[in-house]
Amino acid sequence: MSATIIDDLRAAFDHTTVLTGADIDARYHTDMAGVPVAPPLAVMRPRSTEDVSTFLKLCHGARVPVTTQGGMTGLVRATMPLAGEIVLSMERMNAIEEVDTGGGVVIAQAAVPLQRVHERVAQHGFMYPLDLGARGSCTIGGNISTNAGGNRVIRYGMTRDLVLGLEAVLADGTVLKGVRKYIKNNTGIDLKHLFIGSEGILGVVTRAALRIFPAPAERQVALCALPSFGQVVSFLELARRHLGGELTAFEVMWNEYYRLTVERVKGVTGPLPTHHPFYVLFEASGGDAERIHADLENLLEKALGDNLILDATLSTSNASAAAMWRIRDSSVELGRSFPYAARMGFDVSLAIDRMDQYADTIGARIRAIDPQAFAVVFGHAGDGNLHIGLHHEHTPEKRDEFEKLVYDLTGEFGGSISAEHGIGILKRPYLKMSRTEAEIETMRTLKRALDPQNILNPGRIFTV
Amino acid sequence: MSATIIDDLRAAFDHTTVLTGADIDARYHTDMAGVPVAPPLAVMRPRSTEDVSTFLKLCHGARVPVTTQGGMTGLVRATMPLAGEIVLSMERMNAIEEVDTGGGVVIAQAAVPLQRVHERVAQHGFMYPLDLGARGSCTIGGNISTNAGGNRVIRYGMTRDLVLGLEAVLADGTVLKGVRKYIKNNTGIDLKHLFIGSEGILGVVTRAALRIFPAPAERQVALCALPSFGQVVSFLELARRHLGGELTAFEVMWNEYYRLTVERVKGVTGPLPTHHPFYVLFEASGGDAERIHADLENLLEKALGDNLILDATLSTSNASAAAMWRIRDSSVELGRSFPYAARMGFDVSLAIDRMDQYADTIGARIRAIDPQAFAVVFGHAGDGNLHIGLHHEHTPEKRDEFEKLVYDLTGEFGGSISAEHGIGILKRPYLKMSRTEAEIETMRTLKRALDPQNILNPGRIFTV
Numbered sequence: 001m002s003a004t005i006i007d008d009l010r011a012a013f014d015h016t017t018v019l020t021g022a023d024i025d026a027r028y029h030t031d032m033a034g035v036p037v038a039p040p041l042a043v044m045r046p047r048s049t050e051d052v053s054t055f056l057k058l059c060h061g062a063r064v065p066v067t068t069q070g071g072m073t074g075l076v077r078a079t080m081p082l083a084g085e086i087v088l089s090m091e092r093m094n095a096i097e098e099v100d101t102g103g104g105v106v107i108a109q110a111a112v113p114l115q116r117v118h119e120r121v122a123q124h125g126f127m128y129p130l131d132l133g134a135r136g137s138c139t140i141g142g143n144i145s146t147n148a149g150g151n152r153v154i155r156y157g158m159t160r161d162l163v164l165g166l167e168a169v170l171a172d173g174t175v176l177k178g179v180r181k182y183i184k185n186n187t188g189i190d191l192k193h194l195f196i197g198s199e200g201i202l203g204v205v206t207r208a209a210l211r212i213f214p215a216p217a218e219r220q221v222a223l224c225a226l227p228s229f230g231q232v233v234s235f236l237e238l239a240r241r242h243l244g245g246e247l248t249a250f251e252v253m254w255n256e257y258y259r260l261t262v263e264r265v266k267g268v269t270g271p272l273p274t275h276h277p278f279y280v281l282f283e284a285s286g287g288d289a290e291r292i293h294a295d296l297e298n299l300l301e302k303a304l305g306d307n308l309i310l311d312a313t314l315s316t317s318n319a320s321a322a323a324m325w326r327i328r329d330s331s332v333e334l335g336r337s338f339p340y341a342a343r344m345g346f347d348v349s350l351a352i353d354r355m356d357q358y359a360d361t362i363g364a365r366i367r368a369i370d371p372q373a374f375a376v377v378f379g380h381a382g383d384g385n386l387h388i389g390l391h392h393e394h395t396p397e398k399r400d401e402f403e404k405l406v407y408d409l410t411g412e413f414g415g416s417i418s419a420e421h422g423i424g425i426l427k428r429p430y431l432k433m434s435r436t437e438a439e440i441e442t443m444r445t446l447k448r449a450l451d452p453q454n455i456l457n458p459g460r461i462f463t464v
Numbered sequence: 465m466s467a468t469i470i471d472d473l474r475a476a477f478d479h480t481t482v483l484t485g486a487d488i489d490a491r492y493h494t495d496m497a498g499v500p501v502a503p504p505l506a507v508m509r510p511r512s513t514e515d516v517s518t519f520l521k522l523c524h525g526a527r528v529p530v531t532t533q534g535g536m537t538g539l540v541r542a543t544m545p546l547a548g549e550i551v552l553s554m555e556r557m558n559a560i561e562e563v564d565t566g567g568g569v570v571i572a573q574a575a576v577p578l579q580r581v582h583e584r585v586a587q588h589g590f591m592y593p594l595d596l597g598a599r600g601s602c603t604i605g606g607n608i609s610t611n612a613g614g615n616r617v618i619r620y621g622m623t624r625d626l627v628l629g630l631e632a633v634l635a636d637g638t639v640l641k642g643v644r645k646y647i648k649n650n651t652g653i654d655l656k657h658l659f660i661g662s663e664g665i666l667g668v669v670t671r672a673a674l675r676i677f678p679a680p681a682e683r684q685v686a687l688c689a690l691p692s693f694g695q696v697v698s699f700l701e702l703a704r705r706h707l708g709g710e711l712t713a714f715e716v717m718w719n720e721y722y723r724l725t726v727e728r729v730k731g732v733t734g735p736l737p738t739h740h741p742f743y744v745l746f747e748a749s750g751g752d753a754e755r756i757h758a759d760l761e762n763l764l765e766k767a768l769g770d771n772l773i774l775d776a777t778l779s780t781s782n783a784s785a786a787a788m789w790r791i792r793d794s795s796v797e798l799g800r801s802f803p804y805a806a807r808m809g810f811d812v813s814l815a816i817d818r819m820d821q822y823a824d825t826i827g828a829r830i831r832a833i834d835p836q837a838f839a840v841v842f843g844h845a846g847d848g849n850l851h852i853g854l855h856h857e858h859t860p861e862k863r864d865e866f867e868k869l870v871y872d873l874t875g876e877f878g879g880s881i882s883a884e885h886g887i888g889i890l891k892r893p894y895l896k897m898s899r900t901e902a903e904i905e906t907m908r909t910l911k912r913a914l915d916p917q918n919i920l921n922p923g924r925i926f927t928v
Binding site: 104175443 | 564565566567568569589610611613617619621622624625634638639640641642644645646647648649650651652653654655657658660661662663665666677678680697698700701704705706708709710750751755813814815816817844847848849878879880881882883884885886887891895898899900902903904905906907909910912913914925926
């Protein structure tokens with residue numbers, strides 16, 4: 001079977017398009033963790049949507065599984081080839097086809113790196129709001145397949161909210177030509193949502209029309225200390241009301257996160273003392289620097305007057321704004337200041353009115369296992385998204401127990417076990433904490449209907 | 465078979481829940497057009513999601529078709545019972561279950577009228593941004609099933625963008641419990657999008673979590689005259705850049721629409737002369753009246769300086785703002801000033817950079833059929849959505865020819881034949897103008913997978 005499919009691919013494509021054996025570079029079977037798995041059967045490097053279609057038709061006929069690769073920056077092991085799989089690397093479909101400033105649309109092929117979209121539309125004074133740490137490597141196709149989130153979700157939404165239309169190829173080679181530029185299109189089932197966030201199990205995204213926006217000239221940042229999580233919630237509501245569309249970030253840090261980051265991470269200084277229960281970093285953006293400054297000042301005055309916040313500081317320069325962001329952006333460095341074998345990271349969503357109790361319960365339950373274990377909690381409060389660093393230096397052997405504890409609790413709180421990162425292989429055992437049996441069975445029904453031979457990223461998210 | 469299902473329903477539910485014969489009011493088989501069809505086999509009025517599930521399980525087993533009804537305000541004949549169908553009227557599931565201002569969420573059952581959501585969240589100083597003319601009758605479930613658009617899409621998006629989570633019942637009675645309050649949830653296929661905008665063919669929406677926002681205290685309006693559509697596009701870009709999140713409407717009117725409305729509709733006065741090629745009405749909203757006024761003035765000054773606009777007037781009071789909106793809102797009245805039998809309305813989407821040529825081509829093609837026929841074009845330019853009134857007083861017999869002309873042209877321009885209204889039965893013959901054969905076939909695959917007995921709104925959008 002394997003020999004046949006390779007022969008068929010060689011007959012259909014040139015030697016730069018189908019790689020086998022020694023021609024397969026390690027990057028096709030290595031992800032962010034840096035440890036390669038066994039090489040794939042072959043690597044397919046299409047130049048066009050037609051190539052993808054021809055390729056999938058052959059794989060579908062031969063029942064050969066395929067894993068589709070973008071920038072290989074995922075965190076859930078969704079694109080590392082499993083035994084017997086062919087890698088479909090989109091790397092040569094990397095053209096930006098159109099920038100339409102009147103319509104507010106950019107059309108890009110799947111393998112365009114996110115940062116290249118930023119740079120290209122910036123030439124026209126525009127922004128594509130999606131932004132992540134992996135911006136230099138991650139691709140538009142990968143962003144879509146994982147419904148990437150990032151820094152500006154509170155204002156512009158997730159990737160899903162930015163995709164006007166897309167082209168995708170189904171498992172049997174059928175091409176769905178859906179690159180449309182309009183916002184309103186109530187003509188039956190909106191098929192693009194099948195492919196956004198479904199980690200490549202229902203189709204291969206080849207091109208997309210994405211929303212772009214005039215770039216705001218100014219960004220300013222404030223850091224506040226708050227006495228309780230109830231006040232964090234009230235302050236978020238006040239900030240939304242006062243800043244409206246100017247509010248582009250609202251990040252919360254529990255005391256431990258702020259204090260430990262200021263104490264342990266080199267180059268980070270805290271402009272506020274470290275004893276307050278909660279800290280909020282928020283950002284406003286717009287065209288007029290003076291106005292934004294005045295808006296932030298007014299908001300802080302009102303919040304102080306209402307006893308929502310205890311203390312606050314406002315950026316006075318790009319440098320001071322960057323210094324404040326450095327506190328929030330140092331979660332990786334904070335993690336690395338603790339022993340590798342005894343720390344874990346989580347990325348969950350839950351209703352904001354339950355976050356406080358959730359964090360308290362995690363703290364209590366981990367201390368019940370190990371009195372010296374602790375959690376640092378922080379995240380995009382405005383998006384309902386928390387990150388949790390869990391440290392258990394004295395009980396490294398209890399890793400699985402801690403993991404189960406967090407996911408079980410997330411399920412109990414009706415939360416999502418994956419706000420941004422997806423499920424892939426790594427989180428598959430915990431999918432049932434966030435989705436009901438009926439939902440997972442419906443996902444299986446869709447998978448069987450659209451990919452009856454189970455060739456697209458099989459075993460990712462769930463097994464059929 | 466019919467007798468059996470009625471017996472089964474009577475055994476399962478009380479007499480207020482299952483109506484037959486003379487107990488079936490005409491409203492269950494009459495829509496906006498006001499002409500009743502034959503009564504349905506029965507009317508089912510569930511009190512709960514469990515009722516819906518039990519009901520569908522029985523219909524699925526007996527292969528009895530069902531049409532689900534909300535406020536009966538649709539325009540495409542999607543919910544009028546066909547022969548042999550049972551009406552599933554959601555009318556008794558009409559509770560607002562929760563208003564969570566901290567999280568920015570309202571949870572409502574399917575039959576809550578849109579206006580009741582507005583009124584309820586307004587008590588907390590919030591708004592649910594979806595707004596349509598039918599607000600008093602249309603329901604949350606119907607809004608979701610049709611992905612309703614309306615007046616504030618440019619700022620807040622369509623219904624799809626406002627649904628955080630929903631509960632739906634599949635054809636076989638399976639309940640998908642997806643009423644979740646968080647924005648970020650990358651845990652496999654996002655099933656809610658199957659039910660949003662798919663006109664009830666894949667499941668019955670029973671409850672939903674919807675996004676709400678702090679209500680802006682102030683709205684101001686400006687009306688401008690522009691020399692060309694190219695300038696309309698440039699002015700939209702300028703307005704987006706200057707107003708950012710304050711921009712809550714951007715409506716364009718071709719000369720014929722503005723001129724004829726001012727000339728023919730009682731109570732409408734035009735603050736600008738009627739000879740300009742294009743008119744734009746736009747609205748800014750926010751918390752601070754003075755600021756909005758200053759922003760609008762600055763924008764108009766800049767646009768005049770750049771020769772984007774020829775003339776402009778700014779609202780000075782709620783009354784003058786309402787008078788300007790009346791021009792844009794008088795499309796129905798303008799239509800009624802022409803003979804009923806020789807006028808038609810269309811609701812299309814297309815890329816903004818093609819609108820001008822599209823409108824010109826429609827004008828040329830209708831004049832080729834009837835030199836005295838003409839089109840009035842207007843719409844939500846900021847959303848890529850145009851409405852077209854087509855008047856052919858001297859050739860009323862050519863209705864079908866004109867209809868085909870407009871839909872064919874929309875297809876040629878890569879547009880959508882239904883921006884907001886859906887497909888239902890009425891637009892089914894034209895679905896292929898906006899969706900490819902492969903897309904329609906994929907819709908059929910989904911329909912067969914999720915509703916194998918074809919009992920949910922069969923024949924709406926497409927036939928299986």
